[in-house]
Amino acid sequence: MTRSVPPVLPGSPPARKPPILSGIGGALRSGIAVGAGRIRDWWGEYPGTQLLAVGAVLAVAVWLGTTLSGNLARLGLTPGFEFLSRSAGFEIGESWIPYSAADSYGRALAVGFLNTVQVALLSCALATVLGLTLGVARLSSNPLLSRTVQVYIEVIRNTPLLLQLFFWSLTVHALPSPRQALAPLPGVFLTNRGLFTPGITATVAPLSGGVLLLIGLGTAGGLWWLLRRRGRPFRLGVSLGAGGGLTALLWAAAGPAWGLDLPRLSGFNITGGRTLSPEFVALWIGLAVNTSASVAELVRAGIQSVPRGQWEAARALGLPERRVMRLVVLPQALRVIIPALTSSYVSLTKHSSIAVAIGYPDLVNVLNTTANQGGHVLEAISIMICVYLTLSLITSALMNLYNHRVALRGETHR
Amino acid sequence: MTAVAAAVDTPSALPPHVRAVPPSPVHQRLRRLWGGLFGTPLNSLITLVYIGFIAVVVWPFLDWALVKAVWVGNGDACRQAQGACWAFVADKIRFILFGLYPGPEQARSAAALLVMAVLIIATGLPALWRWPLLVAWGAGMAAVLILLGGGFGLTPVATDVWGGMTLSLLVFVAGVLMAAPLAVGLALARRSKMGGLRLLSVLGIEITRGIPFIAVLYAATLLFPLMLPAGAAVDKLLRAQIAVSIFVAAFLAETLRAGLQAVPRGQYEAAYALGLSRWQTLRRIILPQAIRTVIPGIVNILLNVFQDTSLVLVIGLFDFLNAARVAANDSDWMGRHDEAYAFAALVYFTLCFCGSRYSLWLERHVSPHRHDHR
Numbered sequence: 001m002t003r004s005v006p007p008v009l010p011g012s013p014p015a016r017k018p019p020i021l022s023g024i025g026g027a028l029r030s031g032i033a034v035g036a037g038r039i040r041d042w043w044g045e046y047p048g049t050q051l052l053a054v055g056a057v058l059a060v061a062v063w064l065g066t067t068l069s070g071n072l073a074r075l076g077l078t079p080g081f082e083f084l085s086r087s088a089g090f091e092i093g094e095s096w097i098p099y100s101a102a103d104s105y106g107r108a109l110a111v112g113f114l115n116t117v118q119v120a121l122l123s124c125a126l127a128t129v130l131g132l133t134l135g136v137a138r139l140s141s142n143p144l145l146s147r148t149v150q151v152y153i154e155v156i157r158n159t160p161l162l163l164q165l166f167f168w169s170l171t172v173h174a175l176p177s178p179r180q181a182l183a184p185l186p187g188v189f190l191t192n193r194g195l196f197t198p199g200i201t202a203t204v205a206p207l208s209g210g211v212l213l214l215i216g217l218g219t220a221g222g223l224w225w226l227l228r229r230r231g232r233p234f235r236l237g238v239s240l241g242a243g244g245g246l247t248a249l250l251w252a253a254a255g256p257a258w259g260l261d262l263p264r265l266s267g268f269n270i271t272g273g274r275t276l277s278p279e280f281v282a283l284w285i286g287l288a289v290n291t292s293a294s295v296a297e298l299v300r301a302g303i304q305s306v307p308r309g310q311w312e313a314a315r316a317l318g319l320p321e322r323r324v325m326r327l328v329v330l331p332q333a334l335r336v337i338i339p340a341l342t343s344s345y346v347s348l349t350k351h352s353s354i355a356v357a358i359g360y361p362d363l364v365n366v367l368n369t370t371a372n373q374g375g376h377v378l379e380a381i382s383i384m385i386c387v388y389l390t391l392s393l394i395t396s397a398l399m400n401l402y403n404h405r406v407a408l409r410g411e412t413h414r
Numbered sequence: 415m416t417a418v419a420a421a422v423d424t425p426s427a428l429p430p431h432v433r434a435v436p437p438s439p440v441h442q443r444l445r446r447l448w449g450g451l452f453g454t455p456l457n458s459l460i461t462l463v464y465i466g467f468i469a470v471v472v473w474p475f476l477d478w479a480l481v482k483a484v485w486v487g488n489g490d491a492c493r494q495a496q497g498a499c500w501a502f503v504a505d506k507i508r509f510i511l512f513g514l515y516p517g518p519e520q521a522r523s524a525a526a527l528l529v530m531a532v533l534i535i536a537t538g539l540p541a542l543w544r545w546p547l548l549v550a551w552g553a554g555m556a557a558v559l560i561l562l563g564g565g566f567g568l569t570p571v572a573t574d575v576w577g578g579m580t581l582s583l584l585v586f587v588a589g590v591l592m593a594a595p596l597a598v599g600l601a602l603a604r605r606s607k608m609g610g611l612r613l614l615s616v617l618g619i620e621i622t623r624g625i626p627f628i629a630v631l632y633a634a635t636l637l638f639p640l641m642l643p644a645g646a647a648v649d650k651l652l653r654a655q656i657a658v659s660i661f662v663a664a665f666l667a668e669t670l671r672a673g674l675q676a677v678p679r680g681q682y683e684a685a686y687a688l689g690l691s692r693w694q695t696l697r698r699i700i701l702p703q704a705i706r707t708v709i710p711g712i713v714n715i716l717l718n719v720f721q722d723t724s725l726v727l728v729i730g731l732f733d734f735l736n737a738a739r740v741a742a743n744d745s746d747w748m749g750r751h752d753e754a755y756a757f758a759a760l761v762y763f764t765l766c767f768c769g770s771r772y773s774l775w776l777e778r779h780v781s782p783h784r785h786d787h788r
Contacts, residue, residue: 042609054610064641071640142457143450144464158766159759160721163735167755353626356728364628377636384629385621392624 068378077375084109090369092361094277105370109383112366119283119362120349126288127348128341131295138300149296156293162357164290169282169358178270187262189270195281196263199274216247279360283352291348295341302337303329335406342399346392363387479756489746502750503757506741510757513577513732519569526561527580529554530587538772540780551591558584573651577732579761585651585723585733589658590716596659597666598701604667605674615667622664627722631657635729654726662719669711673704709780713773717766734758 043050072079084106091101095111096118138149156164173192176182181189181196189196220243227235263273276284306329314328353364364384371380452458482497485504492499503510512523533554536542562580564570576584603615622630634657639648677700685695705712727736735758742754 041607046608050608050610054614057614067643068637068641071644074644140457140460141450141453142460142464143447145460148464148467154767154770155759155763158717158721158763158770160724160735160762162724162727163755163759163762166735166739166751167759170751170755350626353628354725356628357725364626364632368632371632371636377640381629381633381637384632385625388626388629389621389624392620 072378075375079378081379083374083376083379086374088370090373092366093359094275094280094361105374105376108366108370109363112361112363113387115280115361116349116352116355116363119280119287119352119355119360120345122284123287123291123348123352124345126284127291127295127344130288130292132299134292134296135299135303138296139303153293153296156290161286161290161351162354165282165286165354165358168286168289169279172278172282172285178265181265181270187273189263191270192278193269193275194278195276196270196273197276198263199261199272212247212250215250216243219243219246277360279355279358282358283355283360287348287352290351291344294344298337298340298344299333302333302340305336306332338406339399339403342395342402346395349391350388489748492750493748498756499747499750499753502742502747502753505747506744506754509578509741510734510738510754511578512580513737514575515577515580516571516575519571522561522568522571523576523578523580526558527583529558529561530580530583534587540776555588555591573649575732576651578737579734581651581732582720582723582734585655585658585726585731586716586720588655589662589723590719592655592659593662593666596663597670600663600667601670601674602696604671619664619667622660623668627657627661627725628728630661631725631729633657634660650729651731654729654731658719658723658726661722662715665715665719666712669708669715670704672711673706673708674700676707677703706780710773710777713769713776717769717773720769721762721766734761 069079085104087102088105088108089101090108092099092108092111094115096114097107097111099107099111134149134152137145138153140146140149172194175190175192178189178191178193181191183189187198220239223239223242224235227238261272261274263270263275310328310332311324314324319327352362355362356365356368359365367380367384371377450457451461478497480497482495484492484495484497484499484501487501488505489502492501508517508520511527512520515523533551536550537547560566560568562571562576562584563573600615600619603611604619606612631654634653635650638653638656642648681699681703682695685699690698724733724735726733727739732740738754738758739751742749742751
């Protein structure tokens with residue numbers, strides 16, 4: 001602790017020599033100086049301390065790693081991913097793709113991943129609709145409505161997600177049996193065996209379906225880019241219309257035999273259509289309701305963040321209330337809402353791993369079975385980390401892109 | 415709505431002696447309430463729908479929970495009644511609070527619970543934020559561990575029967591205590607210019623924050639035992655504890671980093687100009703300000719962590735929620751899951767709601783920027 005050390009202020013830019021613009025040699029020299037400055041910064045004032053700290057962490061990591069590989073060798077396990085092609089030997093309750101116990105671990109993981117994607121996407125959609133409605137209701141001038149929404153939000157935020165999930169699971173299992181099924185919409189049945197919805201039967205191989213989808217998306221994206229000088233509604237309409245039309249045309253040309261498969265009661269159960277298991281329904285509603293509370297708060301905060309002057313100015317220009325909201329307030333509110341909304345979606349996806357507790361076969365559930373059954377602990381956990389990290393990184397990259405696009409011109413900091 | 419509010423709130427520009435007699439505050443408030451309830455067609459519609467909502471949802475719930483409820487009695491009395499069976503909760507309360515902890519020794523678990531509760535409440539009072547509080551925490555946690563585990567003349571009790579609210583609170587409190595120093599270290603390392611330290615800290619924080627808590631729990635329970643030399647065993651509770659503290663540390667570190675960023679550079683410069691060393695500057699000038707700025711954020715994280723501790727049931731620990739769930743499986747009472755969950759929800763809600771109100775209060779009273787706001 002000597003006082004003679006000139007304090008380098010955290011956050012201050014590294015001291016650089018001004019770039020010398022005359023001659024390559026000068027540029028080179030200044031480049032080297034900057035580089036040297038960076039390296040000096042990298043090493044810091046106390047290179048010894050840093051080396052010691054980093055070295056200690058690395059040493060612990062190496063020690064844990066060697067014991068780990070020693071233990072694995074002792075148990076007769078060789079770490080590696082070739083087990084993914086071996087037969088899994090366990091059944092999975094529900095799946096998008098055909099799966100049986102004889103299929104490989106890799107396929108089992110794909111099933112789990114698709115289940116996670118399914119529940120995450122549907123929950124995000126439901127949470128957004130619920131949250132938007134509640135957020136607007138929270139700002140209602142009717143005190144009964146705004147207070148009720150406030151109570152709803154407080155109850156949701158102050159009880160554990162797991163408890164809410166148990167509650168929904170209980171509720172779903174207490175629904176009437178298929179014979180007395182609730183039918184909120186024609187062709188949709190809500191029973192204690194799950195949710196039955198109409199399904200689409202198509203005899204197009206998944207691969208060609210995927211290719212069709214890619215062609216459609218590609219067309220839409222290309223048009224979107226080509227029409228970048230046009231107005232927004234026109235551009236969106238044309239590119240989506242052309243992409244969708246082309247896909248539909250190709251689909252029809254490929255000659256698919258497809259139709260609507262409606263669920264119907266036969267005997268004591270409902271057959272046909274698409275079945276969503278009770279566990280899925282409980283998880284879906286549970287996650288959506290849980291996230292809707294935070295979405296509602298985000299929407300409220302976003303709308304309130306728009307200065308009152310904006311409302312008043314828009315009204316003074318003679319805009320009707322609806323257009324004030326749609327053209328003036330919402331675009332500004334979205335600037336605040338969307339980044340936060342995206343991170344709610346990410347945390348919803350992470351929270352979907354709670355599926356383990358009620359027995360829905362999501363990715364973490366399947367990986368946990370894999371780890372327990374075959375002893376592939378290390379592999380299972382690395383896959384888990386990679387999948388969720390990739391997801392978080394992609395989302396934050398998209399969020400940065402969005403922030404960059406909507407940032408106010410000339411704004412330096414937020 | 416806004417126009418009405420503005421008209422009511424803005425003081426009149428006229429001098430007092432020419433102003434008309436204002437309507438009484440009660441009158442004003444009633445008028446505003448009436449406007450909210452029936453002022454516009456939409457509001458009237460909402461009010462009517464709301465009355466329907468009370469009749470269909472709220473009243474049947476109150477009828478079940480209070481009017482037709484059974485407060486004392488046994489399983490038979492409950493089976494004949496229509497309402498909630500609170501007698502079940504009363505009968506099972508010891509199991510819900512203390513889990514599988516052996517019956518005669520449950521007073522010890524209760525004492526441990528009390529010690530932790532007192533320490534948490536004491537920590538909530540800004541007047542007590544002095545170093546003796548740390549000593550109290552050290553002594554208190556030692557007492558809790560001795561009370562629960564045994565020794566010093568107490569019968570030893572294995573960790574796998576610890577449970578209920580005591581376990582929930584222990585996992586939370588010990589997790590946070592272990593996480594705090596780690597979080598400070600990670601936050602400082604992430605702000606440091608030293609590349610190696612920064613890289614390690616960024617990797618640690620981002621990986622932990624990027625994966626679900628359940629994944630961290632599984633990693634700790636499944637992977638950790640394999641990383642220890644043969645023969646060395648770490649019990650399940652400690653493994654869960656390590657997972658919780660790693661997870662909490664990553665989130666706390668990010669919050670703290672925001673606090674560190676909010677400290678103006680002039681504060682460093684002034685401290686150095688006064689001749690303080692780097693360490694003194696950090697400890698006496700920077701950290702106190704950084705922590706104060708982010709206290710509300712920290713309290714919010716802690717509340718979430720407390721709720722998330724219920725997830726330890728997926729690795730088979732017997733926390734409060736799990737104990738309530740299992741209590742409902744008792745054959746004497748025939749699956750009283752509704753009551754068990756309602757009781758658990760009430761307890762969690764009370765604790766977390768008080769916590770979030772406390773956080774708002776703290777924000778107003780402790781924040782260094784309280785004079786700048788509004």
